[in-house]
Amino acid sequence: MTTNIDRLWEPARVAASITHGAIHTTLDDRLRGELAATDAIPERVVCALTDPKPLDICMPVLNAVLAAQYQEVFAALALPNTLSVYEPCVGASPPVIFATEAYGQGSYLTINLNRKLRGELQNKIAHIKSVIRIIEENAVAATVSLPDNSFDVACFHHAINDILQTACAEPRGMDTTAIDWFPNERQMIEWLAEDFQRDQLASRGKPELMSIVGEAARLVKPGGYLVFDHFNWCRFIGVDWFPWDLFYNLIPMTRGWITESALPLQEVSLSGLPTQWWMIWQVKD
Numbered sequence: 001m002t003t004n005i006d007r008l009w010e011p012a013r014v015a016a017s018i019t020h021g022a023i024h025t026t027l028d029d030r031l032r033g034e035l036a037a038t039d040a041i042p043e044r045v046v047c048a049l050t051d052p053k054p055l056d057i058c059m060p061v062l063n064a065v066l067a068a069q070y071q072e073v074f075a076a077l078a079l080p081n082t083l084s085v086y087e088p089c090v091g092a093s094p095p096v097i098f099a100t101e102a103y104g105q106g107s108y109l110t111i112n113l114n115r116k117l118r119g120e121l122q123n124k125i126a127h128i129k130s131v132i133r134i135i136e137e138n139a140v141a142a143t144v145s146l147p148d149n150s151f152d153v154a155c156f157h158h159a160i161n162d163i164l165q166t167a168c169a170e171p172r173g174m175d176t177t178a179i180d181w182f183p184n185e186r187q188m189i190e191w192l193a194e195d196f197q198r199d200q201l202a203s204r205g206k207p208e209l210m211s212i213v214g215e216a217a218r219l220v221k222p223g224g225y226l227v228f229d230h231f232n233w234c235r236f237i238g239v240d241w242f243p244w245d246l247f248y249n250l251i252p253m254t255r256g257w258i259t260e261s262a263l264p265l266q267e268v269s270l271s272g273l274p275t276q277w278w279m280i281w282q283v284k285d
């Protein structure tokens with residue numbers, strides 16, 4: 001594999017990228033202003049790179065660091081400069097879009113359900129020059145017709161929990177397209193925890209997630225990649241309604257599901273990639 005990165009996410013390199021490098025140039029004025037007003041950036045970058053995420057995390061730094069992490073993954077995988085990115089379930093989180101913009105002359109498409117988050121995202125990315133398409137559909141059964149092999153990479157940025165939560169919430173009557181996501185998220189997580197404790201994810205949650213993963217494997221070109229990350233917040237340790245064990249193991253659990261599936265995917269490793277929180281699969285030729 002060609003790579004100009006020996007080991008991912010060296011903190012000083014990430015700090016340089018978000019303060020005056022490639023990621024900095026993709027941020028809007030508000031985010032740049034927030035970073036400019038933040039002290040001790042190198043220490044805060046180390047904190048943002050720590051998993052689970054510590055209590056004293058600085059959100060503007062974390063958001064920029066997530067973008068830098070994806071951009072370094074793209075570089076380490078030697079993706080083309082004109083890369084084409086698919087991201088299911090973006091919500092209002094732009095790190096993958098910023099990484100795409102910073103990486104080269106990219107294009108980006110997301111399939112995402114929640115309408116209010118879509119609006120928030122559009123405000124955050126109004127300055128972005130890359131071609132962006134947002135499709136408001138359920139990624140499990142999207143009617144939009146996307147050809148095979150259309151993308152270089154699919155990025156599941158902190159999306160596994162969102163897909164599982166939606167799969168558990170919709171059958172219980174919650175319209176996750178229309179709700180205000182965050183005030184309703186605790187209820188979604190409680191339902192997910194309930195299904196997990198009853199050992200029901202195999203019939204509700206896993207099929208939806210694996211369908212979206214399978215669709216991503218179809219949409220990504222042979223030789224391209226599916227990239228997954230998940231992180232947890234230390235503030236949820238010991239919180240009685242929060243299913244810490246499930247959320248701690250979302251990546252390993254999904255790795256097991258992909259491994260036992262018949263999908264044409266092969267896991268790849270990168271130096272510095274923590275396998276508890278990230279995984280990368282290559283689409284077989």
Ligand SMILES: C[S@@+](CC[C@H](N)C(=O)[O-])C[C@H]1O[C@@H](n2cnc3c(N)ncnc32)[C@H](O)[C@@H]1O
Binds near residue numbers: 093111117118138158
């Ligand atoms: C809170 S946002 C999270 C955004 C991002 N993944 C993150 O965590 O930073 C969750 C988004 O995932 C979307 N989502 C969940 N399941 C989905 C599905 N099956 N199809 C399309 N969008 C889905 C929701 O509609 C919502 O917009």
